[in-house]
Amino acid sequence: MQQYIIxxxxxxxxxxxxxxxxxxxxxxxxxxxxxxxxxxxxxxxxTYDECVAIAKAELGLDKPILEQYGNYMTDLxxxxxxxxxxxxxxxxxxIKQRVLPSIELGVLQIMVALMVxxxxxxxxxxxxxxxxxxxxxxxxxxxxxxxxxxxxxxVIMISARYxxxxxxxxxxxxxxxxxxxxxxxxxxxxxxxxxxxxxxxxVIGGLGTGAIIMRFLRSQMLEVLRQDYVRTAWSKGLRERxxxxxxxxxxxxxxxxxxxxxxxxxxxSGNVILENLYRIPGIGFYVTSAIAQAPDFPVVQxxxxxxxxxxxxxxxxxxxxxxxxxxxxxxx
Amino acid sequence: MSVxxxxxxxxxxxxxxxxxxxxxxxxxxxxxxIRHKPLGAIGFGIVIVMFGLTLGTxxxxxxxxxxxxxxxxxxxxxxxxxxxxxxNNFYNESGRLRQFENPSANHWLGTDRNGRDIWARIVxxxxxxxxxxxxxxxxxxxxxxxxxxxxxxxxxWVDTTAQRFMDALQSFPPLIALILIITINPMTTGPNLTVAxxxxxxxxxxxxxxxxxxxxxxxxxxxxxxxxRVIGASDRRTMVFYILPNIMASIIIVFSTGLGIVILxxxxxSFIVPDKLPQGPSWGLMLSDSYPVIVDHPWPGVxxxxxxxxxxxxxxxxxxxLRDVLDPRLRLG
Numbered sequence: 089m090q091q092y093i094i095x096x097x098x099x100x101x102x103x104x105x106x107x108x109x110x111x112x113x114x115x116x117x118x119x120x121x122x123x124x125x126x127x128x129x130x131x132x133x134x135t136y137d138e139c140v141a142i143a144k145a146e147l148g149l150d151k152p153i154l155e156q157y158g159n160y161m162t163d164l165x166x167x168x169x170x171x172x173x174x175x176x177x178x179x180x181x182x183i184k185q186r187v188l189p190s191i192e193l194g195v196l197q198i199m200v201a202l203m204v205x206x207x208x209x210x211x212x213x214x215x216x217x218x219x220x221x222x223x224x225x226x227x228x229x230x231x232x233x234x235x236x237x238x239x240x241x242x243v244i245m246i247s248a249r250y251x252x253x254x255x256x257x258x259x260x261x262x263x264x265x266x267x268x269x270x271x272x273x274x275x276x277x278x279x280x281x282x283x284x285x286x287x288x289x290x291v292i293g294g295l296g297t298g299a300i301i302m303r304f305l306r307s308q309m310l311e312v313l314r315q316d317y318v319r320t321a322w323s324k325g326l327r328e329r330x331x332x333x334x335x336x337x338x339x340x341x342x343x344x345x346x347x348x349x350x351x352x353x354x355x356x357s358g359n360v361i362l363e364n365l366y367r368i369p370g371i372g373f374y375v376t377s378a379i380a381q382a383p384d385f386p387v388v389q390x391x392x393x394x395x396x397x398x399x400x401x402x403x404x405x406x407x408x409x410x411x412x413x414x415x416x417x418x419x420x
Numbered sequence: 421m422s423v424x425x426x427x428x429x430x431x432x433x434x435x436x437x438x439x440x441x442x443x444x445x446x447x448x449x450x451x452x453x454i455r456h457k458p459l460g461a462i463g464f465g466i467v468i469v470m471f472g473l474t475l476g477t478x479x480x481x482x483x484x485x486x487x488x489x490x491x492x493x494x495x496x497x498x499x500x501x502x503x504x505x506x507x508n509n510f511y512n513e514s515g516r517l518r519q520f521e522n523p524s525a526n527h528w529l530g531t532d533r534n535g536r537d538i539w540a541r542i543v544x545x546x547x548x549x550x551x552x553x554x555x556x557x558x559x560x561x562x563x564x565x566x567x568x569x570x571x572x573x574x575x576x577w578v579d580t581t582a583q584r585f586m587d588a589l590q591s592f593p594p595l596i597a598l599i600l601i602i603t604i605n606p607m608t609t610g611p612n613l614t615v616a617x618x619x620x621x622x623x624x625x626x627x628x629x630x631x632x633x634x635x636x637x638x639x640x641x642x643x644x645x646x647x648x649r650v651i652g653a654s655d656r657r658t659m660v661f662y663i664l665p666n667i668m669a670s671i672i673i674v675f676s677t678g679l680g681i682v683i684l685x686x687x688x689x690s691f692i693v694p695d696k697l698p699q700g701p702s703w704g705l706m707l708s709d710s711y712p713v714i715v716d717h718p719w720p721g722v723x724x725x726x727x728x729x730x731x732x733x734x735x736x737x738x739x740x741x742l743r744d745v746l747d748p749r750l751r752l753g
Contacts, residue, residue, distance in 0.1 A: 099584065100587075102584060103584055103587045103588045103591065104588075104591075106584065106585060106587075106588035107588045107591050107592070110588060110589075110592075111592075111600075114600065114601070114604065115600075115604065117604055118604050121604075229459065229733075229736075229737070230733075232733075232736055233729060233730075233732055233733030233736055233737075234729050234732075234733075235684045235687070235688070235728060235729065235732055237688055237691065238707075238725045238728055238729050241707070241711065241714065241721070241725055242722075242725065244714075245714045245715055245718060245721070245722075248715045249715050249718070353590065353591075353593055353594065354594075356593045357593045357594050357595035357596070358595075360593070360595045360596065360692070361595070361688055361691070361692065364692060372596075375596055376596075376599065376692055376693075379596075379599050379600060379603050379693070380603075380692075380693055383600070383603055383604065388596075388600060391596070392592060392593075392596060395591070395592075395593050395596070396588075396591035396592065399590075399591050400591060
């Protein structure tokens with residue numbers, strides 16, 4: 089086990105190195121946009137070419153690419169993600185501030201997803217082909233079909249148009265300024281306000297994820313319920329509750345855990361849009377506003393790396409949990 | 421009862437044994453599919469309608485500047501069902517722009533901010549979504565299948581190396597990667613739809629190859645593959661003639677399910693960074709255009725949102741039904 093974890097960690101360091109290199113190279117493919125935008129506002133020089141040269145020097149893009157790469161990597165190893173070009177603030181500090189709303193949103197979504205998916209998936213499996221199963225499956229398919237951001241737009245629109253719980257369902261702050269995240273409150277400062285802001289995006293995102301988990305859990309449960317050990321449990325005269333929760337569910341949940349790890353990347357992506365729609369100042373919001381005009385290289389690099397790092401570690405954690413839950417699995 | 425029928429009845433006891441089995445009508449199969457997979461049938465219905473919207477007399481120009489004249493390799497002309505040009509501005513008798521009109525017999529879904537017919541823009545948007553979706557999926561499946569087959573077939577260090585690169589690709593949140601590629605756009609000067617399609621395809625490669633690799637790992641152990649090796653088939657021959665045909669079903673399923681995902685992703689990207697994509701009738705752009713006024717004038721935004729939803733739902737349901745029919749064990753998660 090220990091050996092396995094160490095090997096996974098080493099492999100993942102390599103993966104992270106690849107991610108860092110890929111994002112660095114993909115940004116450097118064409119930096120003319122950024123340079124042109126910065127050069128347009130310069131006043132120190134007379135000709136445009138001089139402006140471009142100054143801009144390049146400011147951004148460090150005048151050095152040979154290998155030197156840029158070397159600097160970038162040494163900075164990374166020292167835990168320095170650089171300084172944002174537009175806002176002139178250290179990217180690491182910005183990310184530290186913005187990572188909490190994102191994590192809160194993600195965790196809330198997974199909680200909502202599991203709270204919906206577990207009971208619904210179980211009921212739908214043990215009452216297979218009954219009317220309630222059809223109804224639940226219909227809802228899950230409908231939820232799968234409606235993209236999260238379309239659902240969010242509908243919710244925002246209907247709540248604002250007919251004034252239904254607009255305070256709870258809509259984004260906070262002015263309606264028109266799409267890119268302005270003012271009006272967000274963290275949980276310690278004002279818990280009620282925080283719940284008001286986070287509840288709608290958490291439920292909307294959670295339902296989308298929950299529908300996927302529910303369908304998967306249902307098929308897993310159906311498979312497990314036909315196993316011999318479940319029949320043995322029934323014939324021992326155990327109560328339904330015990331058979332379902334202890335014997336069936338425990339085994340059906342193991343693959344669901346893997347699915348959750350895979351879904352996580354999707355959750356991060358989906359939250360980029362939800363954070364923008366609900367104006368939550370998370371890292372998704374940060375990176376889209378950093379890309380939207382001309383890419384702010386250090387910000388993009390920093391966010392991509394932080395997201396990759398967290399995905400990698402969550403996946404390792406999932407694998408370790410997998411080994412705990414299922415004693416048959418031996419890592420070697 | 422007539423005399424003839426009686427006569428047949430009299431001789432006919434043994435007759436059915438010699439009758440040839442009746443040729444099955446093709447629509448019997450369709451009816452059976454509808455009966456057994458009603459949801460899948462709905463999905464296919466939506467997909468057929470969506471393709472139907474794109475039909476046009478294959479002459480002349482597409483009529484939309486952002487699309488090439490032959491988006492799928494042949495000329496398409498303007499769609500039959502558009503009723504009006506997608507860029508026509510409509511004015512009323514006193515010469516004022518018909519902004520944000522509600523649906524009427526003339527404008528089935530109303531008009532938008534610039535007095536343009538929403539239905540025409542939805543129909544042309546379907547073409548754009550399919551163009552982007554199909555090219556993205558062609559790229560994703562072509563590269564994904566190649567990598568997945570090679571990685572799964574050879575195993576060992578080829579597999580380890582390829583999979584680490586794919587892990588790295590998958591650690592990029594797909595939406596951020598997409599926006600990044602589309603914003604940087606190294607290939608052309610202005611916003612370009614083909615670049616968007618390439619970007620969507622590129623982001624999908626890792627997912628496709630993971631599914632394909634899983635299927636190849638199972639197929640590789642089959643006896644017919646072993647038999648091929650015994651009779652001295654080369655690696656290339658084994659892969660192309662023995663493994664590839666047997667994973668075709670999975671690839672078809674991945675393709676149809678993927679189309680829904682890609683259409684959704686294109687809409688999402690158009691919604692977040694509308695100015696980085698070529699302007700023109702597009703569902704995602706319509707949504708982002710009308711989002712700021714959606715509360716007062718819901719028709720443009722809701723039409724676009726419903727189109728996106730229906731398309732995604734259609735491809736999902738169709739893909740699910742295809743999987744049930746072709747390869748029930750395939751795991752897409």
